[in-house]
Amino acid sequence: MSNALQLPIIDLASPDRFSTANSIRKACIDHGFFYLVNHGVDEELVKKVFEQSSNFFSFPIEEKMKLAIKNHRGYTALYAEKLDTTLTTKGDSKETFYLGPLADGLNQWPLEEDLPSWRSAMETYHQKVLSAGTKLLSLIALSLKLDEDFFWKVGALNEQVGVIRLLHYPGSGDSDSSSEEIYGASAHSDYGMITLLMTDGVPGLQICREKSKQPQVWEDVPSISGAFIVNIGDMMERWTNCLFRSTLHRVLPPRQERYSVAFFMDPGKDCIVECLESCCSEACPPRFPPIKASDYLEERFRLTSVK
Numbered sequence: 001m002s003n004a005l006q007l008p009i010i011d012l013a014s015p016d017r018f019s020t021a022n023s024i025r026k027a028c029i030d031h032g033f034f035y036l037v038n039h040g041v042d043e044e045l046v047k048k049v050f051e052q053s054s055n056f057f058s059f060p061i062e063e064k065m066k067l068a069i070k071n072h073r074g075y076t077a078l079y080a081e082k083l084d085t086t087l088t089t090k091g092d093s094k095e096t097f098y099l100g101p102l103a104d105g106l107n108q109w110p111l112e113e114d115l116p117s118w119r120s121a122m123e124t125y126h127q128k129v130l131s132a133g134t135k136l137l138s139l140i141a142l143s144l145k146l147d148e149d150f151f152w153k154v155g156a157l158n159e160q161v162g163v164i165r166l167l168h169y170p171g172s173g174d175s176d177s178s179s180e181e182i183y184g185a186s187a188h189s190d191y192g193m194i195t196l197l198m199t200d201g202v203p204g205l206q207i208c209r210e211k212s213k214q215p216q217v218w219e220d221v222p223s224i225s226g227a228f229i230v231n232i233g234d235m236m237e238r239w240t241n242c243l244f245r246s247t248l249h250r251v252l253p254p255r256q257e258r259y260s261v262a263f264f265m266d267p268g269k270d271c272i273v274e275c276l277e278s279c280c281s282e283a284c285p286p287r288f289p290p291i292k293a294s295d296y297l298e299e300r301f302r303l304t305s306v307k
């Protein structure tokens with residue numbers, strides 16, 4: 001079952017920060033998803049990143065495997081990841097490429113002679129989206145009645161933050177011969193603080209707002225040209241004691257080829273994520289113990305890769 005959904009639209013450039021923070025708070029409580037506009041990442045750059053992504057994924061598999069994932073950076077092939085760890089079917093029908101923080105030297109780069117504009121496009125995109133995400137996190141802090149620089153002070157934000165995941169869903173054409181339950185991206189929630197997602201407009205993304213309600217109700221999330229689709233991740237849900245929702249989402253197996261680019265803002269690795277005082281009380285005690293971000297994230301990565 002699926003319905004179309006109208007998510008709130010948040011304007012990152014609005015001068016009225018307190019009213020924006022209030023709208024964000026409502027969006028995070030009601031949906032855990034919203035659109036972000038006036039975010040400062042220009043359309044030309046987004047177009048370049050999608051072009052470079054499509055150029056890379058069109059290479060033969062042997063070439064792509066030369067950059068196979070190491071230290072969470074590089075290429076993962078079709079069916080190599082399964083975001084819903086409870087499924088018994090083979091992995092998700094997508095291939096991906098991960099690029100992390102620019103300063104740590106761990107990124108893998110395609111050869112310049114193969115893709116001359118790749119590196120500059122990806123580096124610029126990383127910087128620009130990190131800057132938009134950082135502004136958004138200061139508004140999220142305000143929305144939780146915290147100081148604007150709260151996420152800096154607790155070590156969640158630093159120059160070692162921000163992971164780009166390029167995604168390519170090859171598309172199944174019109175035939176759907178398989179009876180197996182294979183998704184483009186199977187049902188999952190994201191792990192970190194926030195995710196900023198751009199798609200090429202091909203439909204497929206759905207959310208389920210009540211994770212534990214049966215049967216699950218899935219609603220389509222249409223793309224709005226130029227807007228990021230932002231969602232709250234599990235670590236933010238932990239900080240807020242489930243006030244903000246880390247909403248379950250998935251991508252249906254697209255008939256048509258589909259590209260998207262996710263930008264994950266996970267907390268810095270030494271950051272301890274623990275229930276905010278404003279989100280618990282005697283009647284509503286913390287639901288999760290404090291946890292070090294890197295311990296939590298490593299375990300989640302380990303579970304999603306298909307052995």
Ligand SMILES: O=C(O)CCC(=O)C(=O)O
Binds near residue numbers: 249261
């Ligand atoms: O491709 C999409 O629309 C969503 C991707 C996603 O949920 C993810 O990469 O975590």
Ligand SMILES: [Fe+2]
Binds near residue numbers: 188190249
């Ligand atoms: Fe996701």
